[in-house]
Amino acid sequence: xxxxxxxxxxxxxxxxxxxxxxxxxxxxxxxxxxxxxxxxxxxxxxxxxxxxxxxxxxxxxxxxxxxxxxxxxxxxxxxxxxxxxxxxxxxxxxxxxxxxxxxxxxxxxxxxxxxxxxxxxxxxxxxxxxxxxxxxxxxxxxxxxxxxxxxxxxxxxxxxxxxxxxxxxxxxxxxxxxxxxxxxxxxxxxxxxxxxxxxxxxxxxxxxxxxxxxxxxxxxxxxxxxxxxxxxxxxxxxxxxxxxxxxxxxxxxxxxxxxxxxxxxxxxxxxxxxxxxxxxxxxxxxxxxxxxxxxxxxxxxxxxxxxxxx
Amino acid sequence: xxxxxxxxxxxxxxxxxxxxxxxxxxxxxxxxxxxxxxxxxxxxxxxxxxxxxxxxxxxxxxxxxxxxxxxxxxxxxxxxxxxxxxxxxxxxxxxxxxxxxxxxxxxxxxxxxxxxxxxxxxxxxxxxxxxxxxxxxxxxxxxxxxxxxxxxxxxxxxxxxxxxxxxxxxxxxxxxxxxxxxxxxxxxxxxxxxxxxxxxxxxxxxxxxxxxxxxxxxxxxxxxxxxxxxxxxxxxxxxxxxxxxxxxxxxxxxxxxxxxxxxxxxxxxxxxxxxxxxxxxxxxxxxxxxxxxxxxxxxxxxxxxxxxxxxxxxxxxxxxxxxxxxxxxxxxxxxxxxxxxxxxxxxxxxxxxxxxxxxxxxxxxxxxxxxxxxxxxxxxxxxxxxxxxxxxxxxxxxxxxxxxxxxxxxxxxxxxxxxxxxxxxxxxxxxxxxxxxxxxxxxxxxxxxxxxxxxxxxxxxxxxxxxxxxxxxxxxxxxxxxxxxxxxxxxxxxxxxxxxxxxxxxxxxxxxxxxxxxxxxxxxxxxxxxxxxxxxxxxxxxxxxxxxxxxxxx
Numbered sequence: 001x002x003x004x005x006x007x008x009x010x011x012x013x014x015x016x017x018x019x020x021x022x023x024x025x026x027x028x029x030x031x032x033x034x035x036x037x038x039x040x041x042x043x044x045x046x047x048x049x050x051x052x053x054x055x056x057x058x059x060x061x062x063x064x065x066x067x068x069x070x071x072x073x074x075x076x077x078x079x080x081x082x083x084x085x086x087x088x089x090x091x092x093x094x095x096x097x098x099x100x101x102x103x104x105x106x107x108x109x110x111x112x113x114x115x116x117x118x119x120x121x122x123x124x125x126x127x128x129x130x131x132x133x134x135x136x137x138x139x140x141x142x143x144x145x146x147x148x149x150x151x152x153x154x155x156x157x158x159x160x161x162x163x164x165x166x167x168x169x170x171x172x173x174x175x176x177x178x179x180x181x182x183x184x185x186x187x188x189x190x191x192x193x194x195x196x197x198x199x200x201x202x203x204x205x206x207x208x209x210x211x212x213x214x215x216x217x218x219x220x221x222x223x224x225x226x227x228x229x230x231x232x233x234x235x236x237x238x239x240x241x242x243x244x245x246x247x248x249x250x251x252x253x254x255x256x257x258x259x260x261x262x263x264x265x266x267x268x269x270x271x272x273x274x275x276x277x278x279x280x281x282x283x284x285x286x287x288x289x290x291x292x293x294x295x296x297x298x299x300x301x302x303x304x305x306x307x308x309x310x
Numbered sequence: 311x312x313x314x315x316x317x318x319x320x321x322x323x324x325x326x327x328x329x330x331x332x333x334x335x336x337x338x339x340x341x342x343x344x345x346x347x348x349x350x351x352x353x354x355x356x357x358x359x360x361x362x363x364x365x366x367x368x369x370x371x372x373x374x375x376x377x378x379x380x381x382x383x384x385x386x387x388x389x390x391x392x393x394x395x396x397x398x399x400x401x402x403x404x405x406x407x408x409x410x411x412x413x414x415x416x417x418x419x420x421x422x423x424x425x426x427x428x429x430x431x432x433x434x435x436x437x438x439x440x441x442x443x444x445x446x447x448x449x450x451x452x453x454x455x456x457x458x459x460x461x462x463x464x465x466x467x468x469x470x471x472x473x474x475x476x477x478x479x480x481x482x483x484x485x486x487x488x489x490x491x492x493x494x495x496x497x498x499x500x501x502x503x504x505x506x507x508x509x510x511x512x513x514x515x516x517x518x519x520x521x522x523x524x525x526x527x528x529x530x531x532x533x534x535x536x537x538x539x540x541x542x543x544x545x546x547x548x549x550x551x552x553x554x555x556x557x558x559x560x561x562x563x564x565x566x567x568x569x570x571x572x573x574x575x576x577x578x579x580x581x582x583x584x585x586x587x588x589x590x591x592x593x594x595x596x597x598x599x600x601x602x603x604x605x606x607x608x609x610x611x612x613x614x615x616x617x618x619x620x621x622x623x624x625x626x627x628x629x630x631x632x633x634x635x636x637x638x639x640x641x642x643x644x645x646x647x648x649x650x651x652x653x654x655x656x657x658x659x660x661x662x663x664x665x666x667x668x669x670x671x672x673x674x675x676x677x678x679x680x681x682x683x684x685x686x687x688x689x690x691x692x693x694x695x696x697x698x699x700x701x702x703x704x705x706x707x708x709x710x711x712x713x714x715x716x717x718x719x720x721x722x723x724x725x726x727x728x729x730x731x732x733x734x735x736x737x738x739x740x741x742x743x744x745x746x747x748x749x750x751x752x753x754x755x756x757x758x759x760x761x762x763x764x765x766x767x768x769x770x771x772x773x774x775x776x777x778x779x780x781x782x783x784x785x786x787x788x789x790x791x792x793x794x795x796x797x798x799x800x801x802x803x804x805x806x807x808x809x810x811x812x813x814x815x816x817x818x819x820x821x822x823x824x825x826x827x828x829x830x831x832x833x834x835x836x837x838x839x840x841x842x843x844x845x846x847x848x849x850x851x852x853x854x855x856x857x858x859x860x861x862x863x864x
Contacts, residue, residue: 003761003773003774003775004757004760004761005760005761005762006693006694006760006761006762007760014693016689017689017690017692017693020687020689020690021684021689021690021693024683024684024687024690025684028680028681028683028684031676031680032676032677032680035647035651035672035673035676036673036676038648038651038654039651039654039669039672039673042651042654042655042657042659043654043659043661043669046590046654046655046656046657046658046659047658047659047661048591048658048659048660048661052658053658054591054658055590055591055592055656055657055658056592056656056657057592057593057854057856057859058592058593058595058656059593059595059596059597059856059859059860060595060596060597060598060599060649060652061595061596064596064648064652065596065599065645065649068644068645068648069641069644069645072640072641072644073641076637076638076640076641076683079637079683079687080633080634080637083630083633083687083688083689084630086687086689087626087629087630087633087688087689088626090689090692091626091689091692107465141459141465142457142459142460142465143457143459143460143556145621145696147696147764149693149762153621153689153692153693154621154692154693154695154696155621155623155692156621156622156623158550158556158557158622158623159459159550159551159556160550160551160555160556161550161556161557161622161623163622163623164623176762176773177762178762178764179764180621180695180696180697180764181457181621181696182452182453182457182460182696182765182766183460184384184460184465185380185381185384186380187380187764187766187767187768188380188767188768188769188770191771264771285379285380286379286380286381
């Protein structure tokens with residue numbers, strides 16, 4: 001079931017939902033087959049043909065009505081009990097825990113703030129393997145929805161109404177997710193990538209994220225840094241070590257270390273970055289990143305600078 | 311429009327003196343003409359909404375497609391949903407009720423014929439108003455549910471959503487007036503002898519449905535006025551950034567929206583409850599239980615709205631309440647499925663096209679009903695809501711359910727409306743193409759959702775398996791196009807050359823079959839006496855009349 005993430009859980013919470021779902025799928029299949037068989041048998045046996053007996057004028061049978069009222073009701077009562085159990089197993093209470101991570105949905109990207117550590121990431125969320133992570137989910141604008149099916153339930157990012165979920169990955173790996181609530185033009189490219197790493201690797205990643213990159217002082221990259229500062233990029237994007245500290249667009253401090261850009265719309269390659277800077281719509285149509293009409297030389301310089309931000 | 315022409319000829323003798331041509335329709339307050347106009351307008355918008363569905367499926371046939379841009383796609387899917395719900399299913403079912411109910415209760419017309427005309431023209435005007443938005447700077451693009459704050463002026467800057475609000479308000483007023491009209495008609499204009507326990511089930515379900523309409527639509531209209539205030543007067547009712555609440559809109563919207571689901575299916579249940587007994591040659595099995603379960607569904611439908619909101623973070627206590635009520639609805643729904651199936655047993659089943667659609671309904675609707683139960687289980691909803699699994703679910707309900715029942719009803723009543731039979735051979739083609747197309751289009755969307763594909767996306771990444779399933783779905787949509795063309799061809803050709811229907815081509819039992827096809831403007835020269843649920847059966851077999859049999863069996 002590797003291609004079916006809702007049935008391929010990597011956390012206890014996701015597993016409890018997946019088990020219940022499998023069971024319900026079988027119940028649904030059984031009931032469907034029962035109804036289909038009822039209809040099929042009837043239309044074969046009682047079809048109008050030569051010599052078929054006349055239709056029997058019957059009006060019903062209260063005893064049968066009770067049977068097909070009570071049996072489904074009992075079945076549903078059983079399902080209800082399992083539902084209650086699964087609700088608590090898959091979405092345990094926060095019980096006074098402080099969130100480890102605050103994920104904020106923006107049109108159309110995800111901000112991830114590692115609370116207490118100062119690390120700020122975008123779209124690519126690193127977590128340590130085997131640990132319950134409490135995520136606070138918020139929105140900066142409209143309603144979004146944070147959903148990584150292999151790791152657990154989805155939850156809406158509602159402006160003015162912070163929500164909390166536990167996520168956990170029991171194996172190292174990359175888990176794909178997506179915004180699951182319609183949020184405007186680029187709802188399609190508001191994807192999530194969760195990278196689960198062994199504890200020491202995760203700690204190393206966090207240390208790297210906290211490092212302040214040096215601002216290049218010569219060459220094309222220095223020209224790029226100057227453009228970043230002078231040509232309005234800085235009005236929306238933050239890079240530590242520079243004057244840029246705005247959170248309107250993704251934090252770019254360690255952009256070069258990410259796998260994807262534009263919330264999953266393209267792989268993070270110098271060629272794609274160049275296209276993105278020249279004309280964001282060519283990668284992600286109708287996105288909020290404006291087209292600044294950069295010259296090829298300016299775009300190349302910016303790419304050279306951004307590539308230094310490991 | 312030739313359907314209109316033929317039905318018009320029918321009404322002409324007495325009205326010819328007053329009005330001719332188009333004016334005979336525009337000025338009409340006759341329930342039959344108004345019913346036919348409702349159905350024709352629904353067919354018109356069905357063509358438009360279907361075309362939008364095809365655009366959606368073409369865009370999604372392959373990953374990373376550039377056929378439609380994001381905003382265009384969002385306008386198209388918003389219009390597809392709004393059109394199919396408010397301009398196709400609701401007016402089609404309303405039209406069938408307005409046409410058939412007065413005939414089935416032996417009345418001359420509805421209680422308020424002028425109000426009836428007003429309802430229709432509001433309906434048509436609302437439809438045109440909605441579509442005028444395309445010319446006025448862009449169609450609505452926030453989805454048929456228009457969740458705040460995406461539908462607020464900050465995030466939706468074109469006038470589209472404003473047109474959506476105004477159009478739906480207009481449609482809502484027309485529907486509420488129609489609901490009141492139906493209730494008064496059924497309560498006051500029944501022929502003597504037709505007690506409430508002898509009402510045909512289609513009339514029963516129209517009655518219950520009309521109560522749903524007059525209770526649910528005002529909730530929507532109230533919320534629409536608030537949204538309008540937000541959009542035009544900066545009222546900020548649904549704007550969290552200014553102290554409003556985004557979730558309040560969802561509570562209002564689904565407070566209307568879930569009863570709305572039943573508004574779109576109860577009359578369909580009614581059609582099935584007429585068609586299956588007639589073509590099985592038997593009375594409906596468990597009449598009281600079919601009727602009572604409808605009332606149960608209607609009550610419960612007002613208590614389940616927040617199961618649309620399991621992902622918003624309500625807290626488990628509230629979620630469990632809505633899990634419980636939502637699951638409860640499955641019981642009365644199951645009662646209906648079993649009673650329809652039981653009606654087939656010991657019958658003598660005639661496979662008319664109408665009956666085939668009704669049988670198709672039982673099986674297809676069961677799929678939609680079962681996946682519906684899986685959404686009542688909150689944890690499963692937490693995984694699958696807002697994915698293609700949900701799209702599959704409600705299309706099995708609305709296409710596999712409502713649409714198949716509507717086709718069953720149209721094949722059933724078309725001879726009454728026009729005096730001509732629809733062609734059965736073309737009907738069979740229509741049926742099988744519909745079943746194949748429906749399942750190809752929508753069945754594969756279950757696994758797509760389980761594989762993580764969200765809904766309302768204009769495109770998607772090329773993940774393993776996604777493209778082939780989407781391609782199959784798109785092919786299915788074109789088969790559905792073929793089936794609809796087959797149906798339209800059947801209507802057009804049968805209007806001119808269909809076999810004459812006679813008064814009662816199906817050997818049915820309810821009162822509409824006791825008058826000519828099409829009925830005269832005054833409906834009946836003489837209404838037959840009503841001593842039971844099947845007056846024409848009693849008339850045909852006086853020694854085996856229903857009340858004698860029932861009395862004999864104790």
